[in-house]
Amino acid sequence: GTTSSSGGTPSKGGTLVIDNESGTLWACGFNPLNPNDASFAFGPVYEQLVYVNLLSGKQTPMLASSYKWSSDNKTLTFTIRSGVKWSDGQPFTADDVLYTFNLIKSNSALDLQSVWSVLSGVSKQGSDQVVMTFQSPSAPSFYYIAGQQPIVPQHIWSQIKDPVSENDAVPIGTGPFLVAQGGCTPQNIAYTRNPHYWQPGLPYLDKVNYPAFTDNDPANQYLATGQAQWGGQFIPNIDTYWVNKDKANRHYWFPPIQNVNLFMNLTVKPLDNKLVRQALAFGIDRGKVSKIGEYGYQPAGNQTGVVTPTFNDWYDSNQAAKYNYKFDPAKAQSLLQQAGLTKGSDGIFKDSSGKRLSFTVISISGYTDWTASLQVVADNLKQAGVEVKEQDFSHDDYFNKLFTGDFQLGYGSLSTSPGPNPFYELRNTLYSQTTAPLGQTASGDYGRFNDATTDKLIEQFTATTDSAEQHKIMKQIEGIVLEQVPVIPVTESVSWYQYDTKVFAGWPTKDDPYAAPAPWNIPDWEQVMLRVHKK
Amino acid sequence: MAATIKQQPILQTVGLTRHFRVGSLLSRRYLHAVDDVNLTIGGGQVVALVGESGSGKSTIARLLALIYRPTAGEIFFKGQRLSERRSRRDVLEYHGRVPMVFQDPYSSLNPVYPASHALMRALKLHQPELSHPARRRAAEEILASVGLTPPATFLTKYPHELSGGQRQRIGFAVALACSPELILADEPVSMLDVSVRIGILNLMAELRRLKSVSILYITHDIASARYVADQLLVMYAGHVVESGPAEDVLAHPKHPYTQLLLSAVPDPRAPLTSMPAADVGEPPRVVDPGEGCRFRWRCPYAIDVCSTDTPRLRELRPSHTAACHVATSDMETARA
Amino acid sequence: MGLDVRLIADQTAARADEVRPQAGALRLVGAALRHNRKALAGAIILGLFVVVAIIPGILAPYDPHAQIFDQTLPPSGAHLLGTTGNGQDIFSQLIWGTRESLAIAIVAGLMATLLSVLIGVSSAYLGGSGDHVLSLLTDVFLVLPTLPLMIVLAAYARGGGLAVLIVVIVITGWSYGARQLRSQALSLRHREFLDAARSRGERGFYIITAEILPTMTSLIVANFLGAALYAVLAAAGLQFIGLGNPSDMSWGTMLFWAENNGALNAGSPLWAIVPGLCIALLGAAFALLNYAFDEISNPALRPVRRRR
């Protein structure tokens, strides 16, 4: 719905300014199939078939007006919306969809979501239907195929010689906004209204400015001085820094979306021992980590691996209560003793060969909240008799170590983006099909957890589209995570989101979570840009 | 006269030449500082080397002191080729036998050490067998012998606490540290005041007399050369243009440059004379000079052959040679 | 002398040519302190920091790392400068941070000076092709963009801690001094006392170490002061952009943390202001000493008392 929070018809016009530190200046490319550019093009300019709310999984038809699964869940048929135009005025058709999927099939570098790892074919049916056939049932792939794949215009892209290195400086999409010639400079992208947009009356805004911030502090100051209205920022001491300067209008909401974990390499002794992993889980004061490391803005995680409260309806509180992983150094120590370790004179446990229970935890340099968090973790675990030392690497090196299993402990989130329910994250965390032998690149399961039951459950989940069934399977997976502790969720990373209601209304809120609210939640931000309007 | 050369000269050079590279990698040019110099210094002899500024006098001294390596030519020390003396011991011995005294008393002593530092080092290098107290005693003796008394006080003084003359005496003291046979004295008095100059000249005469060392006395002051030297060598632009017994050269200068030089020496006792025509202070060309007499641009007697052939030294009077195409044995000086 | 390139004309030409009677670095510094108010001010600041660096345990009330207090507390009796956004005592951090900041300045300053002396003086003394190669090396390092080079090097050895930081600063910081020292040594080359040493048979090593170096004391001391100043600023800059080891305790990392927690705006401005001020003060101490030192080694630069 397009109801405004203040009632009445939303007025048109206005310029919204986004405030989000991206760490880079704009290179002004808008190729939605390029990993660097997609986050500026996908959403407001290029659209997908179906919008799937990252927080709730709620679906909104976009370029597909409807879809249908076959009974065996191996074929997915989209009905393509009619009356949609590209921003250059050309009509949008099912051929564009077909073209897009074939394009990413023939240029695997463009297949950012690896949809062709599950698809076997795409074909047109009638004039307005596109049929996707799957190699095997893969219901969760719907999110990637329908919700994460931008559709590009055939009449433009078929002219492009090398779509992989295409810059697409003046993008032609179906979305509510476009970037005009000269609309992008290294320090600002100006999204202006697409006159051909298919949703009548939308968007309300004339223009959205997206300035480039290379560092957090200038971005925060910009927001604090009221020059931007929509923030996606971590702001330390946000009440002092930002809210108090205009209490009536400045609000924030940080819905959690993904776990920040302590990854354990299960090939490293004694981390292969379940008891040791459980001990670690008991040895971390998640509440304090959240408070000190993240100012309490990122809530503490829980050992089920389900991000709460976002995915509360998937969360099995009974099982969680049974295990009751809270900070308990005594319990941790007794578990370690059970595991056959003995406490040394320095307070650190030792194995039978005298090797100290000391680990290096890798982290990303410059991620100061993680470093602060790890200082708490190290302090906690010391009380449990475990020594942890931090070592920082650049973003790329860090992930390379995780991918190839070249680590003992790692702090952080999956490199893959989360999905609209806990399955997406847990699959990539636990599924042994995503892992790889040490030294080779794993796309998930960095800890090399290998459990047949888990794999089976994940495959079952994949094969069904029945929500009740899915919930049942998920509970079993949660039980495994609680028991096996293949990974320790410490805090929950959130969708940083600040909004200023002085001029604009229609924001997503806790009570109306119509989209993941941060401007960097792609493609959810399109929904926000569609709904926000002048008061 | 003292021109009696003993059986073997102390030092002899044959075709001694030194060029300096100037300019960049792309344009290599050579400055001929010293070209084809043959000189002989006998035992107990004082040889004076005179010439205008930049004529290569110091370069010769530095070549002889092994500070520069010759571009060509050979130095013989007591008949032995220096290029064959390679070992540290031999080289050190040569340094001890042929020490050098420098022109500038203000910069030839390291300002951070007491003035006696150089002397003590020299003793340590050349008489390593001496113990520390023995070295002190030796140093005091040497200081006394160059007229620095009481010697003990001079052991601790810093150069800036000494006058120019005293520093130059220290210079000679260093040279005496190891029974020298030839002292290379490069303009030892040119930076001193007239009032103390003569003291140093007398000291040189003294040393020659008492220790029978030879001295190569480099100067541009012909009067002082006459005062101390037996032999006189006149240099111009890297060439030796005239050489012979000092009195004879002064009385019968053969080379036009020598004549010019002599006529320019101020002499309060002589009547004022006007200058010969070639008095322009034009510096000679020494960068890639090519063949020909290097004095020809200033020479009143220059003839065609002067610009094509480099004149060789010819004996024009007994043991008195000059390198000039024009000069003859009976041509008389312009001074008359 | 062939390719005798002079990239930087000697800005201290006057100093480079002068060789004055000077007796040892210590006496020079002593003279500086007695006669020069700027030197005295610099020395007092530096001295204070040295004392703090030696006994941080006595002065600091708390463990600087311990995240045990409430976050972002304002200054109070218990927390003289308040607490950080991570719940640490700022004053204790400042005290403990002195040690590393000072260590970087002094160690890096010394090492860079040593390298400058080594390369600059040997270059001048060797002459010829040896000089060519060393001069070229010096010039290349002069021309190479220092800050980027530092960033690349620091990134290369990311999180390597103090030693890496110092090495990076030394690598990028020696060349200026080397050039200055070379040109002074070159001007010394024509001093006759070196020829005198050579003509009495001294070895090259002796001439460099015992005849040349002592006469360059004042330039070497000045160089050290300059290099230390450079080290202070470079280390602060590197740590500020997160290329130090953030778990080290120094003023630069304090600033890094403060910046990342928006300290200036988020209610704990002292967290950013005070370490910055300390860096500035330490830098100023070196700059003042250097300034005063210039005046001492070159009397022409001394302040004049105006008579009328």
Add this chain to the structure above:
Amino acid sequence: MIAVKPLLEVDDLTVDYDADAGAVRAVDQVSLQVAPGEFIGIVGESGCGKSTLLYAIARLLSAPATIAGGSVRLKGRDLLAMDEEALREIRWRDYSLVMQSAMNALNPVLTVGAQLRDTIDAHDAIPKEESPNRSAALLRMVGIDPVHLKSYPHQLSGGMRQRAMIAMALVFTPELVIMDEPTSALDVVAQRSLMLQIKELQRRIGFAAIFVTHDMSLVSHFSDRLAVMYAGQIVELGKTRDLFDDPKHPYTRALMQSFPSISGPKATLQGIPGSPPDLAHPPAGCRFAPRCPLVEPRFRVEPPAMVAIGSTLVRCHLYGRDH
């Protein structure tokens, strides 16, 4: 003694250098008169205050030097009492200066012509369009080809530079030219030639000259009168010939005995033992007393006064009233 009215009168001029250790009295009560057209030589050892005296006369001293007393009158006007603006007026027109080393005294980045023009323009004495001609004429006068107007100082040889300096000093045909060792950077041949040139110019133009040197023999033929300085004081002042033929002061006498000659019989010379006193702590009595062969104990405590013997002035106890 001097019949005509003197051009320059220096009376009891005293100059101090402020140093850390206390004042150095570099010029001590020097009195000197220069008649128009007269060539007066000042000789003395290094550091005896010759240059300081000259610069004090020209009012060119700067800190740490201060004029502690005395007066300098040029054509009756007291130079020491003038302010900078008034001085600027008469500088170079009434008196000019030739310095020891033209290499240092000529601005290395301006051509000789530009520096000449600068001087001319500063005084607006000559119409602008005439100044090139004037410059060329000047150079020709000292024997330099006017093409060198376009040359930079370093492109000239040492002798030419000194000549150019002299040309510059004569731009406005001043009545007094002060010369501080103008030839001592040159070798004998060039030195000789330059001296002859100076003398010739002086004869033609008629300026008076104060000529400082440390080489007595150099001025022997050129100066009318000679002043011998020792340790900041003039110890003997008289006709050049008189001084050479019959030196009065023991110091002058010793000086005459200390340079060898290229003619005449070879004799052993003695020189002067010891060295000049430290001007920061000069001896109490006669300054030459510590080196004087004729010293008496009294001389060491009482400073001698100037005594006139004929046309010669001597600062020596030996010629005092009670001797």
Add this chain to the structure above:
Amino acid sequence: MRYLIRRLEFFVVTLWAAVTLNFILPRLLPGGPEVALRTRFHGRINPATVKSLEVALGIHSDQNLLQQYVSYLGNMLRGDFGVSLGFYPQRVSYVIMLALPWTLGLVGTATVIAFVLGTLIGIFGAWRRGGVLDSLLPPVFVVISAFPYFWVGLLTILIFAVTLGWFPQAFGSSSEVTSEFSWPYISDVVYHSILPAFTIVLTSIGGWILTMRNNMITTLAEDYIKMARAKGLSTSRIMFQYAARNAILPNLVGFAMSLGFVISGALLVEIVFNYPGLGTFLLQAVNNEDFSLMQALFFLITFAVLLAVLAADVLTAWLDPRTRERA
């Protein structure tokens, strides 16, 4: 002329050495583009894709180091810096051109201002020894120049931008003004540059004041200054034509170097002021392990420094006739 040829020699040799170092340095970094690509694709990239991307990026991991070096040298000579990994698919030259004008404009101007102002203060200070310019400003600015300038920047932002609101605290221009050659745009750019430029000037002027003052003092003791006074030249003529013109000579090359370092030195200022300049790109390139961008920036900076030095040499040769013929 010979002097300039010699300088040219130096220019070429140094450039070569620097360029070679540029080649080696990034190759010392751990990881490399392959790792970067893999993380960028979250580990879900197949080897064939990596290969095809490497080709697109101009990375030839199959060549040996020497071959790479040769083709690298060739590319540098042609000014072909390849494709940026961090901004893929943009070409490096395109990325650089985005930021170059900003950096040149801001820091170039600030450096020139600092140099001119500092030099003038130095000249007048030395001329009136003991005056305010001489006894107060040099020590004050020397102390200020010891301040870390990112910190000074942070404080100026806090005071003048955030608290007082007189100036913007970020960006090179406001997003509401279109970039065109017009008064509103230019004034907007100038307005945005005032604070960062002020920071640079404040922290760098001390050096210029001091060196110029010291050179002046040394020069003022020269005989030709005494001579100029004796000639009765006017004060300004002595001060500028005789003293300052000689005293500034040794500073020119130093100035050229700092002008050349504009690009790199701006880094911290750009970060603090969120200025869209090359420094920011450089830090990003390092963090992204963006080889080609890093190399290009290095090359550019080195080249700029050398060019500036060469220009200073020409200027020196023009101002100082002695250098023209010095062998």
